[in-house]
Amino acid sequence: MTEPPITVYRLQACPFCERAIRKLEEYDIEYTSRFVEPLHSKRNVVKRESGVRTVPVIVDENTSVTMAESANIVDYLEKTYGKETETDAVTAEHPITEES
Amino acid sequence: MDLDFDVIELPEPNHPTSGETAPTFERPLVNDEYWEDTKLAALTEDGPVVLVFHPMDGAFPATYIWNELRDREFDAYDATVVGLSISTPYEHKSFIEDRNLAETGFQFFSDPPNEVANQYGIENDLGGMAGIEEPRPAVFVIDGDRTVQYAWAAREHPEFPDYDELQENVERLTEDE
Numbered sequence: 001m002t003e004p005p006i007t008v009y010r011l012q013a014c015p016f017c018e019r020a021i022r023k024l025e026e027y028d029i030e031y032t033s034r035f036v037e038p039l040h041s042k043r044n045v046v047k048r049e050s051g052v053r054t055v056p057v058i059v060d061e062n063t064s065v066t067m068a069e070s071a072n073i074v075d076y077l078e079k080t081y082g083k084e085t086e087t088d089a090v091t092a093e094h095p096i097t098e099e100s
Numbered sequence: 101m102d103l104d105f106d107v108i109e110l111p112e113p114n115h116p117t118s119g120e121t122a123p124t125f126e127r128p129l130v131n132d133e134y135w136e137d138t139k140l141a142a143l144t145e146d147g148p149v150v151l152v153f154h155p156m157d158g159a160f161p162a163t164y165i166w167n168e169l170r171d172r173e174f175d176a177y178d179a180t181v182v183g184l185s186i187s188t189p190y191e192h193k194s195f196i197e198d199r200n201l202a203e204t205g206f207q208f209f210s211d212p213p214n215e216v217a218n219q220y221g222i223e224n225d226l227g228g229m230a231g232i233e234e235p236r237p238a239v240f241v242i243d244g245d246r247t248v249q250y251a252w253a254a255r256e257h258p259e260f261p262d263y264d265e266l267q268e269n270v271e272r273l274t275e276d277e
Contacts, residue, residue, distance in 0.1 A: 009134065032136060032137075032139065033130070033136065034135070034136045035134055035135050035136070035189065036133070036134050037190070037193060042134075042193075044133060045133040045134055078166040
């Protein structure tokens with residue numbers, strides 16, 4: 001049994017995390033979910049991996065990329081795994097000021 | 101413990117015994133930092149596994165069992181030591197912290213619906229807690245081929261593993277490999 005090369009650190013019920021997950025599902029990319037706790041102080045593993053304590057964080061061993069911030073992750077996934085698609089409708093979204 | 105009254109006897113367990121294959125299952129496996137869906141079969145691929153079923157994390161038998169395994173340094177063996185209870189991942193994380201288990205690397209499967217205990221034939225229908233059942237204390241020493249090398253399940257409520265016997269079996273298996 002080999003682990004998928006993509007790991008997502010996520011928090012239950014976190015909309016930013018679901019946003020990143022939705023993109024992975026859309027592209028049918030296999031990934032491993034690692035759930036962390038609500039308290040930032042209890043997220044040392046996320047800090048070690050990414051330098052920050054916010055989630056989601058994606059670790060992609062295919063490309064050696066580790067990335068935080070859901071907007072960046074979605075961008076990254078589109079550029080790396082997306083077919084040439086028209087620009088996403090970002091206008092409908094609120095600017096992301098804070099991740100969970 | 102000698103008591104001058106009868107303790108509660110549990111129905112005969114119906115669990116896999118020595119030489120039989122340990123059923124695999126997939127549940128969130130909790131360590132001191134996060135949890136991740138994990139199959140028992142994935143753990144045995146890495147070598148022997150000590151699978152310890154225990155009552156809910158807040159119950160005293162859980163504390164007794166894991167304090168004992170910690171104090172006997174089960175983490176020193178070349179085996180993966182995992183617990184399993186009906187407690188949620190959040191409770192397992194608190195338990196690891198409260199019982200000072202982070203250093204040991206012990207990890208805990210979370211199975212609120214108690215399906216794994218039923219799969220293993222060691223369920224315990226708790227009296228006085230409507231709708232809740234959980235595993236009775238039970239221990240399985242499983243080798244890298246997922247064959248059970250040692251099995252024990254409680255016959256009374258409460259009853260605890262024979263830790264010396266368990267330790268001998270873990271030693272025998274980990275020294276062989």
